[in-house]
Amino acid sequence: MTADADAFRTKFRKMAADPFAFYRGSACLFYADMATGEDRWCDERTSRVWIQGDLHAENFGTYMDGDGRIVFDVNDFDEAYLGHVSWDLRRFAASFALLAWRKALGDDVIAQVLDAYLSAYLDQVAAFTRSDDDRSFALTRENTDGAVRELLLATTERTRIALLDRLTVVEHHQRRFADSSRNRVLDDDERAVVLAAVDRYRETVPEGRRRREVAYDVKDVIGTGGFGIGSAGLPAYNVLLEGYDQALENDIVLSLKQGNVAAPSRVVTDPAIREHFEHEGHRTAVSQRALQSHASPFLGHTEIGGVGFLVAELSPYELDLDWDDLTEPDEILPVVRQLGRATAKMHCVGDADSDHTLVPFQTEEAITTMIGGRRAEFIADLTDFALDYAQRTRVDHRLFVDAFRAGQIPGISSSGAQPLR
Numbered sequence: 001m002t003a004d005a006d007a008f009r010t011k012f013r014k015m016a017a018d019p020f021a022f023y024r025g026s027a028c029l030f031y032a033d034m035a036t037g038e039d040r041w042c043d044e045r046t047s048r049v050w051i052q053g054d055l056h057a058e059n060f061g062t063y064m065d066g067d068g069r070i071v072f073d074v075n076d077f078d079e080a081y082l083g084h085v086s087w088d089l090r091r092f093a094a095s096f097a098l099l100a101w102r103k104a105l106g107d108d109v110i111a112q113v114l115d116a117y118l119s120a121y122l123d124q125v126a127a128f129t130r131s132d133d134d135r136s137f138a139l140t141r142e143n144t145d146g147a148v149r150e151l152l153l154a155t156t157e158r159t160r161i162a163l164l165d166r167l168t169v170v171e172h173h174q175r176r177f178a179d180s181s182r183n184r185v186l187d188d189d190e191r192a193v194v195l196a197a198v199d200r201y202r203e204t205v206p207e208g209r210r211r212r213e214v215a216y217d218v219k220d221v222i223g224t225g226g227f228g229i230g231s232a233g234l235p236a237y238n239v240l241l242e243g244y245d246q247a248l249e250n251d252i253v254l255s256l257k258q259g260n261v262a263a264p265s266r267v268v269t270d271p272a273i274r275e276h277f278e279h280e281g282h283r284t285a286v287s288q289r290a291l292q293s294h295a296s297p298f299l300g301h302t303e304i305g306g307v308g309f310l311v312a313e314l315s316p317y318e319l320d321l322d323w324d325d326l327t328e329p330d331e332i333l334p335v336v337r338q339l340g341r342a343t344a345k346m347h348c349v350g351d352a353d354s355d356h357t358l359v360p361f362q363t364e365e366a367i368t369t370m371i372g373g374r375r376a377e378f379i380a381d382l383t384d385f386a387l388d389y390a391q392r393t394r395v396d397h398r399l400f401v402d403a404f405r406a407g408q409i410p411g412i413s414s415s416g417a418q419p420l421r
Contacts, residue, residue, distance in 0.1 A: 049347060
């Protein structure tokens with residue numbers, strides 16, 4: 001906030017829109033509450049599993065995985081860390097209760113939908129205990145239906161050339177980034193710093209995942225802004241690489257985004273976890289590889305000025321699940337069942353079968369043992385939590401808006417530095 005008050009003012013205006021937007025932008029508040037409350041649904045193992053960290057209803061969508069499959073999954077890992085498995089489930093459940101309130105759905109309908117989500121989650125976890133092949137599991141157009149399958153089919157129609165046409169221009173047979181108010185031209189010194197960071201990034205892409213047909217030669221670099229509500233004020237760069245061949249239609253766009261402090265890490269105090277990561281960019285890349293199992297071959301990390309950056313491809317094959325047209329329970333129920341399966345897959349692939357040492361056990365077995373014969377109790381307890389926490393969030397949202405309007409947030413005034421004219 002001190003570094004870029006204007007960016008946070010913009011973030012806070014977006015958060016002021018409604019309780020759901022406020023909830024999206026205040027993961028740190030959620031974890032402060034988790035740290036002071038009792039969690040009946042954790043033990044020695046399930047309190048230390050890979051979690052997405054900000055699992056709300058709008059953090060699901062499509063992407064192309066490292067095997068070339070277009071899949072539906074969780075698609076944001078900025079807050080990923082190790083923590084209680086129930087934290088992801090609670091955060092999603094409360095987010096859905098807020099989203100459903102915006103659609104004027106009653107508490108009985110919300111409870112029915114959350115029962116479907118949590119039941120699908122537990123069913124998929126149980127299925128993984130009976131299989132040794134959880135890392136190959138994915139939600140694709142072959143095993144999905146409804147709005148999720150429609151989103152997957154729509155993603156297959158997208159093209160890399162359309163993305164390049166939107167972001168770049170071709171002049172004198174060479175491609176470069178297009179001039180835009182969102183783009184910042186770098187001076188020679190900053191450009192040299194970014195190019196050196198790209199060189200360091202290359203070494204963080206595991207040899208077995210690196211695309212051998214991509215030269216990683218840089219064609220152009222620009223500065224750009226942060227992404228989304230959670231990345232206010234964070235510096236970022238886009239890098240244009242020579243693609244799969246010398247044809248201009250196959251060029252690759254990389255995003256270099258400064259890593260943020262993961263919200264769960266503020267309340268998880270185990271030094272062994274913190275010391276595992278070189279910086280926040282490294283933490284985000286390792287987390288994404290653990291939680292996705294077949295992550296993009298371009299995923300990596302680097303550092304600029306001693307600060308960690310996440311490096312990822314700007315892919316044309318990423319679409320977010322759109323809730324606007326999902327209004328009735330019979331439309332929503334099949335969607336949340338598939339979200340439950342996706343959540344289970346995410347939790348269960350980041351364990352002893354992964355290429356890290358932080359979770360040395362089978363997550364699906366740990367979850368199944370922890371739940372035991374308390375399945376109905378578990379679902380009822382998390383549903384009650386979701387309804388109560390959504391109400392608390394609506395109150396917090398009003399308090400936040402009142403404080404923001406009154407200029408009571410230190411360092412951030414609601415009107416900005418420039419007087420109205």
